[in-house]
Every structure is written in C-alpha cells, then in structure tokens.
Amino acid sequence: MDDTRFRTRFLVWTWTVFVLVALYLPIVVGAVASFSRSRYFAFPVKAWSIDWWAKTVDSIEIGMIVRNSFLVAGFVTAIAVVIAFFGALAFARYDWKGRSLFQKLVILPIFFPQPVLGLALLLWFSALGIQTSWMTAVFAHLVWIVPVVTLVISIQVYGFDPTLEEAAFDLGCSRWQVFREVTLPILWPGIWSGGLFAFLLSWGNFPLSLYTAGADSTIPKWLYAKMVAGYTPMVPALGTMSTLGAAIALILGGVVVLLVRRLRAA
Amino acid sequence: MSEPAPAALPVTAGERALSLGAKCSLPVAVLLALGFAAPLVAIFAFSFATPRSFDVFRSFTLANYATLFDPSNTVWLSFAWSIGFAFATVALLAVVAYPIAFGLDRVFGRAASAMSLLFVFPLFVSENVRLYGWTLFFIKNGVLDGTAKALALAGGTDVLYSPGMILFGMVYTYLPFMLFPITLGLAMVPRDIVDAARDLGAGRLTIWREIELPLAMPGILIGMLLTFVLGIGAVAEAKILGGQSVIVISHDIEIAFTYSQNWPLGSALAVIVSVFVGALTLWGLSRLDLDRLLGRR
Amino acid sequence: MSAAPTSQQKPILQLVGVRKTFGDFTAVDDIDLDVREGEFLTIVGPSGSGKTTLLRMLAGLEKPSEGWITLAGENLNDVPPNRRPTCLVFQSLALFPHKTVGENIEFPLKVKGVAAAARKERALELMRVVRLPESYYAKNVMKCSGGERQRVAIARALAYDPAVLFFDEPLSAIDYKLKKILEKELKDLHKETGKTFIYITHSLEEAMVMSDRIGVMRTGRLVQVGTPEEIYARPVDRFVSEFVGEVNVVAVEKGADGAWRSPDLSGPVALALPEALAEAERVELVIRPEYMRFVAEGERADNVLEGVVYNEYSLGSRVQYQVRCGERVVLVELSRSKALAASVDRTVRVGWDAADAIVVGG
Numbered sequence: 001m002d003d004t005r006f007r008t009r010f011l012v013w014t015w016t017v018f019v020l021v022a023l024y025l026p027i028v029v030g031a032v033a034s035f036s037r038s039r040y041f042a043f044p045v046k047a048w049s050i051d052w053w054a055k056t057v058d059s060i061e062i063g064m065i066v067r068n069s070f071l072v073a074g075f076v077t078a079i080a081v082v083i084a085f086f087g088a089l090a091f092a093r094y095d096w097k098g099r100s101l102f103q104k105l106v107i108l109p110i111f112f113p114q115p116v117l118g119l120a121l122l123l124w125f126s127a128l129g130i131q132t133s134w135m136t137a138v139f140a141h142l143v144w145i146v147p148v149v150t151l152v153i154s155i156q157v158y159g160f161d162p163t164l165e166e167a168a169f170d171l172g173c174s175r176w177q178v179f180r181e182v183t184l185p186i187l188w189p190g191i192w193s194g195g196l197f198a199f200l201l202s203w204g205n206f207p208l209s210l211y212t213a214g215a216d217s218t219i220p221k222w223l224y225a226k227m228v229a230g231y232t233p234m235v236p237a238l239g240t241m242s243t244l245g246a247a248i249a250l251i252l253g254g255v256v257v258l259l260v261r262r263l264r265a266a
Numbered sequence: 267m268s269e270p271a272p273a274a275l276p277v278t279a280g281e282r283a284l285s286l287g288a289k290c291s292l293p294v295a296v297l298l299a300l301g302f303a304a305p306l307v308a309i310f311a312f313s314f315a316t317p318r319s320f321d322v323f324r325s326f327t328l329a330n331y332a333t334l335f336d337p338s339n340t341v342w343l344s345f346a347w348s349i350g351f352a353f354a355t356v357a358l359l360a361v362v363a364y365p366i367a368f369g370l371d372r373v374f375g376r377a378a379s380a381m382s383l384l385f386v387f388p389l390f391v392s393e394n395v396r397l398y399g400w401t402l403f404f405i406k407n408g409v410l411d412g413t414a415k416a417l418a419l420a421g422g423t424d425v426l427y428s429p430g431m432i433l434f435g436m437v438y439t440y441l442p443f444m445l446f447p448i449t450l451g452l453a454m455v456p457r458d459i460v461d462a463a464r465d466l467g468a469g470r471l472t473i474w475r476e477i478e479l480p481l482a483m484p485g486i487l488i489g490m491l492l493t494f495v496l497g498i499g500a501v502a503e504a505k506i507l508g509g510q511s512v513i514v515i516s517h518d519i520e521i522a523f524t525y526s527q528n529w530p531l532g533s534a535l536a537v538i539v540s541v542f543v544g545a546l547t548l549w550g551l552s553r554l555d556l557d558r559l560l561g562r563r
Numbered sequence: 564m565s566a567a568p569t570s571q572q573k574p575i576l577q578l579v580g581v582r583k584t585f586g587d588f589t590a591v592d593d594i595d596l597d598v599r600e601g602e603f604l605t606i607v608g609p610s611g612s613g614k615t616t617l618l619r620m621l622a623g624l625e626k627p628s629e630g631w632i633t634l635a636g637e638n639l640n641d642v643p644p645n646r647r648p649t650c651l652v653f654q655s656l657a658l659f660p661h662k663t664v665g666e667n668i669e670f671p672l673k674v675k676g677v678a679a680a681a682r683k684e685r686a687l688e689l690m691r692v693v694r695l696p697e698s699y700y701a702k703n704v705m706k707c708s709g710g711e712r713q714r715v716a717i718a719r720a721l722a723y724d725p726a727v728l729f730f731d732e733p734l735s736a737i738d739y740k741l742k743k744i745l746e747k748e749l750k751d752l753h754k755e756t757g758k759t760f761i762y763i764t765h766s767l768e769e770a771m772v773m774s775d776r777i778g779v780m781r782t783g784r785l786v787q788v789g790t791p792e793e794i795y796a797r798p799v800d801r802f803v804s805e806f807v808g809e810v811n812v813v814a815v816e817k818g819a820d821g822a823w824r825s826p827d828l829s830g831p832v833a834l835a836l837p838e839a840l841a842e843a844e845r846v847e848l849v850i851r852p853e854y855m856r857f858v859a860e861g862e863r864a865d866n867v868l869e870g871v872v873y874n875e876y877s878l879g880s881r882v883q884y885q886v887r888c889g890e891r892v893v894l895v896e897l898s899r900s901k902a903l904a905a906s907v908d909r910t911v912r913v914g915w916d917a918a919d920a921i922v923v924g925g
Contacts, residue, residue, distance in 0.1 A: 004470060012369040016381070019366060023388055023441070026399020029409055033402050041402050043412030087294035089287070092560070096287030104551045106294060109302050111492060111547040113499015115516040116536050117305070119523055123312060123533065124305035143301035146294060155560055166624055167657035170644040171671040171723050185661050200390035206502065220392035227398050227506065236402070239395040246390040264661055264703065
C-alpha cells in the first residue's frame with residue numbers, strides 16, 4: 001500500500017512541477033528577450049544589454065501609461081473593496097429573501113467572456129454618449145472584479161462567528177461600535193486579500209481595457225499594440241517590469257497579513 | 267439545539283422595510299445593473315437596429331439575425347471553432363488540472379498554500395504578455411527553433427500560427443479557472459470517508475470512481491463550466507498565437523464593431539453568444555449549493 | 564410555583580405570559596416566572612425544550628411574540644441588549660479572538676468610556692475574582708485553555724456590572740473533572756458577587772449542585788419550579804421525576820372495591836395518596852432506585868415483588884441492580900458498602916414502602 005501511495009505522490013509532484021515550469025516559461029522567455037541587445041529576438045541570445053530596460057524607464061510615453069495603469073488599478077481597488085464588502089455580507093452573512101438569487105447573479109459576470117463584455121460596454125458607453133477614457137475602464141474593471149472580490153471576502157465571512165457581534169451588543173456597544181470593534185477587525189484579512197486581488201486583476205487586465213479605455217492606454221494595451229506592430233525589446237522589458245511589480249505587490253500584501261497576524265497572536 | 271438562531275443583530279422598532287442583507291446587497295446590485303445588465307440590454311436593442319447604422323431604439327429589424335442565420339455565413343465557422351476549442355480545452359484541462367488539484371488538497375501539505383499562490387500569480391500577469399512569451403518561444407529564431415538549430419536539428423517554426431497552437435494557448439491561459447474549482451470540489455470530500463472506504467477493502471481506483479469523483483463533482487462541474495464559458499469568448503490566443511489562421515467568434519464580434527462599423531450585426535452576434543453563455547451558466551449554477559462549496563458551516 | 568417571595572427575596576425579573584413563536588413552531592409557550600434578587604436559578608430541560616430561546620429573550624437578543632419581561636418593575640420588551648443591565652455568557656463564550664485576555668475583559672468598560680488605567684485596574688481585579696493569574700493579562704485569548712477561557716468570559720460579563728448574569732450551558736463541552744471545579748467556582752462566585760444568576764443547562768446534575776432554585780422546561784413550558792430538594796423529592800409529574808434520573812414507575816388503578824391494584828403485584832398496592840389526587844382513578848407511583856430495596860426472608864415491606872437479578876452495574880460509590888420481575892425490570896440501588904455478593908441470577912424479593920413512593924397523575 002505504501003508503495004502505491006509513494007508512487008502517487010511522486011507522480012503528482014512531478015506533474016505539478018512540470019506544469020509550473022511550463023506556466024512560468026513564457027514569462028522567463030520574455031525576461032530573457034528583454035535583455036537582448038538586438039532589436040529582434042533571436043535565440044540563443046548573442047549579445048546582452050540592459051539598454052532596452054533603460055529606454056523603457058526613461059520613456060515618457062511609458063511613464064504615462066504606467067501612471068494610467070496605477071490610476072485605474074487604484075480606483076478599482078478602492079471602490080471594489082467597499083462595494084464587495086457589503087456584497088459579501090449580503091452573500092454570506094445575512095439570511096434574507098433574495099439571497100440565493102443574489103448569489104447566482106453576482107457570480108454571473110465571472111462566467112462571462114471578457115472580450116464580449118468589453119465590447120458590450122463600449123457600445124453602451126457610446127449609446128449614452130460617454131467618451132471612453134481611463135474612467136470608463138475603471139467602471140468596466142469593476143463589473144468583473146467586484147464579483148471576484150465579493151467571493152474572496154465571502155470566504156472569510158463564512159467563517160465569521162455571529163455570536164461575537166451579539167456578545168459585543170450585549171456588552172453595551174452601539175451598532176457602529178460593534179462594527180468597528182468586532183466585525184471589521186476580524187474580517188479585515190479577507191478585505192485585504194480582496195483588495196490585493198482587485199489591484200492585481202485590474203493591473204494586468206487586457207480585454208476590458210482594450211475596448212473601454214479609449215485613448216488612454218494601460219500597460220497591457222500598449223504592449224499589445226507594439227506586439228502587433230513595432231516590436232522592440234522594450235515590450236518584453238515593460239512586460240517583465242509589470243510582472244515584477246505585480247509580484248512585489250503580492251509579496252508585500254502577504255507580508256502585511258503575516259505581520260498583523262503575528263502582532264495579534266503575541 | 268433545534269431552535270433556529272438569528273442571523274443578524276436584533277431589530278428594534280422603527281427599523282426599516284428592507285432587511286439588512288438586502289441593504290448590503292444594493293451597491294453590488296446597482297453596479298451590476300448598470301454595468302452588466304444594462305450593456306446586455308443595449309446590445310440586445312442594437313441587434314434589432316438597421317444594419318450598419320446607429321439608430322438604436324428607432325428602428326426594428328430582424329435583418330441582422332437573418333444575415334447571421336444564413337447558413338452560408340462564415341459566422342458559423344467561427345462558432346464552430348470557438349465551441350470546438352472550448353470543448354477541447356475543457357477536456358484537456360480536466361486531465362491536466364485534476365492531479366494538481368489532488369496534490370493541492372492531499373499531497374502538498376504545508377506547501378499547498380505556497381503552491382496555490384504560484385498557480386494564482388499568472389492570473390495577475392496580463393494574458394498578452396504571457397502569450398507573447400510563447401510567441402517568442404515558438405517563433406522562427408525563437409527559443410525552440412534557435413535551440414533546435416544550435417543542436418543541429420531541424421527547425422520547427424511551423425508550429426506557431428496554427429489551430430493547435432491556439433488550443434495550446436487556451437489550455438495554458440485557462441488552467442487556473444479549472445484548477446481552483448476542482449480543488450474546492452476535492453476539499454469537499456471528507457477525509458474519513460476515504461479512510462473508511464479503504465478500511466472496507468476498496469482499492470485506489472474504486473475509491474476514486476465511487477467516492478472522490480461523485481463528491482467532488484460540484485467543483486469539477488464549476489471548473490468545466492467556467493472554462494467552457496470563458497473559452498468560447500476567448501480571443502487573445504487566436505490573435506496572438508494563431509495569426510489569422512482561425513477567426514473565433516469574439517474576433518468576429520470585434521471586427522463587426524471596429525472594422526466593419528456594423529454595430530447592429532456585432533450586437534446580434536454578441537447577443538447570441540451572451541444568450542448561449544448565460545443560459546448555460548444559469549443552468550449550471552442553479553444546480554449548485556454555493557454556500558457548501560465556499561465553506562459555510 | 565413555589566412560595567411567595569419574602570421581602571428579602573423580592574422578584575427582580577418577572578416574566579408574564581411570555582411566548583415565542585418562529586412561524587409555525589412555538590419555542591416558548593406561555594411562561595410565568597418570578598426570579599428573586601440574588602438567587603441562582605437554573606432552567607433545565609432536554610434539547611429543544613426552549614430554554615435557550617427563553618434566555619435569549621431575557622438577554623434581549625430575541626423579542627417575545629407575546630407577553631412581557633420586566634426588570635425591577637420596568638418593561639424590558641423594547642429595550643435592546645446594549646441597554647439592559649444584563650449580560651449573557653454565551654455557550655461558545657464568544658470571546659473576541661483578535662483581542663488579548665485583558666482587552667476582552669476591559670471591553671465593556673472601554674465601550675462605556677472608562678479611562679485606560681482605571682480599566683486595567685478593574686480588569687486585574689476581576690481576574691483575581693475569577694482566579695486567573697495576572698500574567699494572563701496580555702495573553703491572546705485563543706491561546707488559553709478551555710477552563711481559562713470560561714473564566715475570561717465570566718470576568719468580561721462581570722466587568723459590565725450587570726444586575727443579572729445569564730449563562731448559556733457554559734460547561735457542556737468540558738471534561739468531568741474540570742466541570743466539577745468550575746461548578747464549585749461558579750457557586751462561590753455567586754456568593755461573592757451577590758448578583759442574580761440565571762443558568763441554563765440540560766444536565767440536572769449541574770443544576771442540583773449550584774442552584775437555589777430549579778425550573779424544569781419541556782417543549783416550551785415551565786413544568787415545575789422549586790428548590791433542588793423539591794424537584795427531586797416532590798416532582799409534579801412523571802416527566803420531571805424521570806428527568807432527575809432513572810426511576811421505577813408502577814401504574815395503579817383503583818378497583819371497584821376502592822383498592823389500588825397493579826398488574827405486576829399480586830395483592831393490593833399500598834400507597835400514600837396526596838390530597839391533590841384524592842379523586843383520581845388512575846395514578847403512577849414513582850419509586851427511585853435508592854428507595855427500592857431487597858426484602859430478605861423475615862423482612863417486610865409495604866409492597867413486594869419477586870424476581871431474578873440479571874445485571875449489576877457499578878456506579879462509583881453506588882451499585883445498581885436490574886431485577887427482572889415478570890415482564891418488568893426493577894432498578895435497585897444500594898451503596899457499595901451494602902452491596903450483595905454474587906447477585907446475578909439470584910432469585911430475590913424487591914419492595915418499597917408506601918411513604919417512599921411519589922404519587923403522580925396517571
């Protein structure tokens with residue numbers, strides 16, 4: 001019996017590592033390509049250079065695009081977290097009449113192909129006479145991201161013990177105090193993760209931004225335009241930088257959660 | 267204790283008509299009404315407008331649908347490709363992702379959280395960056411071709427810009443969407459039931475077939491549904507990795523909206539896709555207990 | 564209902580006609596109860612009897628469908644929990660997992676706006692009262708053991724300084740030894756603080772040990788309220804008597820000749836009929852196993868049965884025998900010192916005296 005179990009574990013590990021390598025391979029290839037001196041990519045790389053990275057960092061155009069991405073992601077995060085928090089309470093905490101229907105409807109945008117959603121939104125904006133810009137991109141991102149963040153926070157809310165709120169109430173708190181002293185502090189890891197998700201999903205989003213950001217360009221949009229026409233190693237350079245940025249944000253976010261957890265448990 | 271416990275703080279007199287849960291749901295509901303339902307209504311309305319015009323709500327014609335339902339229209343080819351790709355992706359990913367989900371649930375132990383993170387992270391890297399990495403890998407003088415040439419083997423540039431490549435790209439992109447629901451599904455299989463089955467003499471295959479699979483089915487079905495539905499609308503893979511070899515349905519919609527400036531036609535197409543996807547999703551979700559899947563005690 | 568309260572024991576909490584329904588289901592059905600100031604009252608009942616709902620109504624977490632609850636004469640029905648001078652110790656304790664022991668205990672004081680230094684002083688004082696070491700002040704509450712967490716929960720409730728403290732089955736999930744210790748400590752705490760304690764549990768043993776009075780609840784109604792002694796020796800019906808422990812029940816009918824007869828006994832049954840049942844044609848005799856005894860040759864009892872011992876159980880300091888008499892099984896309990904040697908399969912006579920049987924309506 002132990003032999004087969006060992007074999008199963010070995011196979012599972014091997015397969016997983018193989019898939020992981022394949023998963024990250026294109027990202028690594030992109031990084032490699034960004035350090036190639038020549039304008040066009042050829043493997044094995046004959047000459048290395050960090051010139052393209054320098055050009056990317058110096059470029060004003062790219063600076064603006066990065067700013068746009070930050071702007072959009074920032075707004076999306078701030079708004080999504082608030083809306084999704086209440087959504088999660090409605091999803092997982094309170095029993096109310098429409099809850100079951102609400103749960104299904106909230107998830108619907110996740111099960112919808114983003115390109116089609118993006119195009120539908122573009123049409124909707126045009127019909128309303130709204131000029132597409134980074135602001136409409138924020139709105140478009142929210143439509144898809146808020147359901148995701150709602151789910152993330154809901155998972156935390158499911159584990160929340162409602163008698164804690166009752167106890168606080170019994171001990172003299174007003175409703176607002178209950179929220180501030182008990183509900184929020186206990187739920188905040190979920191909220192933080194939700195915010196992180198929101199930021200990262202918005203940062204890397206391509207299909208929605210492509211159709212709804214109008215003249216404003218985000219990083220993925222710009223990259224795509226250059227991939228189609230006008231490739232230089234600045235493309236993988238920016239792509240790799242963007243990836244590194246996401247990784248750093250994720251790690252920082254995780255570190256914050258760990259730190260707070262350790263402080264509380266002391 | 268058989269007495270039901272309240273789900274919210276007690277209500278004192280003078281507190282409102284809407285329950286607390288309903289009030290909390292309002293922001294999300296409004297957002298989705300304006301940002302999800304409304305655009306769908308818009309494209310629905312547009313699909314009945316005069317072709318190539320922008321007279322929405324001022325004209326009504328079935329001409330767009332007639333154009334689409336004309337059997338000679340290449341749209342059907344696009345549909346076939348999209349659905350075919352989606353099916354194939356689901357089938358392949360079910361096989362690819364299951365062992366990993368199994369690992370996350372049972373094998374990796376403490377490393378499972380870190381592994382999950384590693385599998386989630388690519389979602390945060392925009393898909394065109396990742397797919398372009400594969401382009402650089404498979405392109406002429408790319409990693410594969412260059413390595414082959416360096417090893418004095420025949421080059422393999424023709425792999426790129428083919429349907430096979432598109433499928434590969436889709437399997438690559440949608441892995442997390444199959445993986446995490448299956449993991450959730452497997453998490454629903456209680457460990458002691460598996461142990462009990464083993465204790466009663468069942469072999470590995472029997473346990474898998476009789477116990478794990480049925481109990482994890484909700485998660486597996488969600489994963490399949492999600493992958494299928496997203497796969498139908500996938501377009502980046504076809505564009506970046508497929509060149510012009512295949513036009514998928516989302517690309518058709520985009521062409522109608524941009525090049526052809528034929529919004530009514532594009533809308534009609536989008537409506538068909540939306541109805542298909544929406545019906546499938548609502549049917550799939552209606553058979554689900556989301557509370558149990560996401561971990562309610 | 565027991566005797567009218569004396570001036571020293573005026574009712575602090577009164578329930579009049581209190582009823583709670585959830586849709587079609589009646590959880591609490593027409594309860595009238597006077598709770599005396601400073602007493603330790605325990606409500607016992609099996610699961611589903613409505614005791615938790617009753618407690619939640621007293622705490623203000625549920626609103627009565629009918630009837631009212633008054634505290635010191637004031638109607639509490641519309642007063643929310645955060646304004647009642649009462650505090651509930653939850654079954655799950657509901658300790659705030661993200662706060663330390665000190666922060667948990669100080670919580671009601673912080674809400675009231677008490678300054679930090681005064682809060683800490685009071686918290687440490689309360690920790691002494693519940694016998695928690697001072698070093699626990701900064702300890703995260705989830706790191707404490709079950710018994711320690713109990714004490715934190717009680718200290719936190721005391722910090723609120725309520726007139727009445729409610730306890731929702733706090734000892735149900737604790738092992739026996741710790742439970743015995745905590746029972747005694749709760750009783751001491753009650754004496755020290757002088758507050759009114761209302762305690763609910765399904766374990767009569769807990770109730771007997773700690774309470775001044777016990778209320779027995781069944782399917783939403785209060786069946787009997789009295790001192791532990793009254794509940795035990797003078798149960799008002801069969802349910803209450805059985806609730807207290809295993810009993811022997813003999814149904815008897817009054818025959819045409821006025822004598823009481825039972826199918827299991829050959830002659831007439833001697834019993835002491837209480838006045839309340841003077842007109843009854845059919846009653847049940849409840850005989851506790853410790854009042855049932857073996858009647859040896861030459862001894863006599865008012866009522867005797869013949870049977871064979873078929874099982875013997877050790878109950879710690881007592882021994883219980885199961886005796887098959889015809890169709891019925893009779894339970895006899897003796898203290899270990901008086902135990903029979905080699906009892907199983909012995910033919911014996913068992914019997915009881917009329918005065919030892921509790922007569923309840925049939």
